[in-house]
Amino acid sequence: MIEEVCIVVPARDEAERLPSCLIALSTAMAHLRRSHPGVRVRVTLVLDSCQDDSVEVVRFALRGLLSVAETLTVDVASVGSARSIGVLRALERTRSAADRVWIANTDADSRVPAEWLSNQLALADAGADVTLGTVLPELHDLSPARRAAWGSREDASPPGAVHGASLGIRASVYRDVGGFEPVREHEDSRLVAAARDAGARVVNLDGSPVTTSARLVGRTPGGFAGYLAALGDAPLEAVG
Template structure:
């Protein structure tokens, strides 16, 4: 049995803008799933919040892409793109947030991040928005590996991971933060992996109010050769090797 969501006991914060940043490197085969899911999540916010729905921007950061990723994103006219030569997921996330934050009011802006090889659930943004407006400053969600991870290994993964409210996990594929707190923490670092863990560490040092929820799990690639060294793919590969 999971325990209830952590609830904020702070002054509610009106959110006028939601910024979604998606780093991508050579993900033309997985981007359609990612963008379709994000499009649905945006539509749900507009349905549920109506005239009170915030402006929502989705930006795909094409980080050293040499495939057709840019052409794929072009098929989704509501999705913005920018190119990066950094070759670093941390830098790609940071550049994307910087781009979208230009001209925004940080105290009334929510930043959500996911990955190009992932698919968010329908209410991914709606739940984050409700939490943010209740005073949550940092949302940490869970992830589930898809069928790229063999069935036996996937079953073992579920047995070894407790995906409940209050979970201990940090995933850049399922993270949200209020923009003013993001900026106060220094933003994402220019690193090849663990940029999410480093950011959360700084946010916790600031004493932000966080919610660790299992309500909105993100489906992510179960491949063992991920794009980021030390990322989720590398973690899965290590787990598989350890169980052989």
């Protein structure tokens, strides 16, 4: 059974979206405490190469929202490195055996649903080593062509896709496969591929889509923003 949850959130110039991200995490943590009483949960925020007001936003949020959180400030300009640093620091503070610690990953431009953590732990306690969650962009920020390409407003990304905005992994598996690689993108898919190769049980997180930014130019060269941008390259006839 999982005894501790480490939530790791990298952020790079996300002062505008950080408040809603942290409010959503606070709600999900409260839900987890009700569904899994006794499980310890903590947030680690990694502010990477920020040039905006993210530090001030987080300082205010930690006073009012998340008392069980800490902030790391780094200058690595790499989401893979930022996630890795955050996970390493979070695991240093755990007291349980690694196979009883769960690492929940999301992004600073995203809002997790209330049941996001609870559903991950239900799967972990049933034997899952990795959970893959779906994401849903802010559809009102997409152009009509991209909305049509994405699908209906109720549709999230296909189950089984890998998104750093909704990725859970058992700490023992994370350590066994070497953790996140220090790369600028695709650190999430590389981690999951390594876990699969190691024989980890990878399952889809049914429901619980994470709402994320619909920006077309992301903080990484490709990633989800690049995918959304590419949706506009197809004519509507092909999309339909």
